Amino acid sequence: MPHLFLDTERMANLASGMGQFCLHLGNELVRQKPADWQITFLVSREQVGIFGSSVDYLVATRWRRVWHPWTFDVWHCPYQNSRFTPMRKTALVYTILDLNYLSLPEYSAKRKARQKARYQQLVNQAAAVTTISSYVAEDVRKQLVVPPTTPVEVIYLGMDKPKDIVSSFTVKPDGPFLFFIGMLQAYKNVHAMLPLLEAFPNYRLVLAGPDDKPYVQELRDQATRMGVADRLIIPGPVDEATKWWLYANCDAFLFPSLHEGFGLPVIEAMSFGKPVFCSTLSSVPEVGGSEAFYFPAFDPETVVKVFQVGMETYDNDPEMPARIMEHSRKFRWELTAAAYWNLYQSVV
Incomplete structure (x- = not known):
């Protein structure tokens, strides 16, 4: 009986994108598990049993990062920074979500070199490398050396929208609002969206996500200088129910990020038929497709113009929400898990 090991240790933080990725992928892998x-x-210790009783569990502890003499047929690291890798010869499936770390200015060249060497070590060890977009696959081939016999397969993420939208959000906007969710760091580029509050005074802007970076204070300061601070809402991290409520009730979703391995929030917003305004950079156009609106530049005039024309287009096309929702259905966890099962079976 072939034995698959999946590192879902990052589910210790289920509020994170990585935690949700591991949870949804794990659930669907169990649902589709071949009988043999x-x-x-x-x-983590408190999550033993989270995928049901038909599978086995190992508890992630600090000492097991260095000593884990477990034997499996396939070992899947579903993110590039996994702290647990096989000690013994086994078929390693190594998933690279993005190489953004190597491009961020806040990290020194020395730290980036160490991290790049770690990525390369795992690529050398892998029986197969997977990425979550063609953009990342191309970036991997540019920045790392993939052995000629090692396949690089693109397997998109999935999206699972809840049927019932209930929120405990206590700071609901008191008017129409625009929405962004993600890490509030400079590369997310959300400061470029503040001119929309100047141009459209009826809107609020909700920026949800970890708010412990200096960039957040820069956003607040910029909004104060522009006179729009009273309509900028930064609630910090939000729970899953609140996230979905914000998608369901926003007038539009903004995603001007400069570096993305995939851009799952784009698909989540599209699942409600919402107009999405995106960057043209990295993987975002690959995911947003032809039904999203794109900023060709981020000067205030261009941002305001693209948004204005896009909203007019959306409002005047009654069939557009249905097309947007249909596009989002291309990204489903059942397709993601099926692709991984095919890969696991091929590397055994």
């Missing part, structure tokens, strides 16, 4: 396969999940 066994699965073991690496989890």
Whole structure:
């Protein structure tokens, strides 16, 4: 009986994008599990049993990062910074979500070189490398050396929208609002969206996500200088229910990020038929497709013009919400898990 090991230790933070990725992928892998396969999940102690009783669990502890003489047929690291890698010869499936770390200015060249060497070590060890977009696959081939016999397969993320939208959000906007969710760091480029508050005084702007970076104070200061601070809402991290409520009730979703491996929030917003305004950079156009609106530049005049024309187009096309929702259905966890099962079976 072939035995799959999946490192889902990052589910310790289920509010994070990585935690949700591991949770949804794990659930769907269990649902599709071939009868002749066994699965073991690496989890935090409190999450033993999270995928049901038909699979096995190992508890992630600090000492097991250096000593884990477990034997499996396939070992899947579903993110490039996994702290648990096989000690023994086994078929390693190594997923690279993005190489953004190597481009961010806040990290020194020395730290980037160490991290790049770690990525390269795992690529050298892998039986197969997967990425979550063609953009990342191309970036991997540019920045790392992939052995000629090692396949690089693009397997998109999925999206699972809840049927019931209930929120405990206590700071609901008191008027129409625009929405962004993600890490509030400079590369997310959300400061470029503040001119929309100047141009459209009826709107509020909700920026949800970790708010412990200096960039957040820069956003607040810029909004104060522009006289729009009273309509800028930064609630910090929000729970899943609140996230979905914000998608369902916003007038439009903004995603001007400069570096993305995939851009899952784009698909989540599209699942409600919402107009999405995006960057043209990295993987975002690959995910947003022809039904999203794109900023060719981020000067205030261009941002305001693209938004104005896009909203007019959306409002005057009654069939557009349905087309947007249909596009989002191309990204489903059942397709993601099926692609991984095909890959696991091929590398055994």
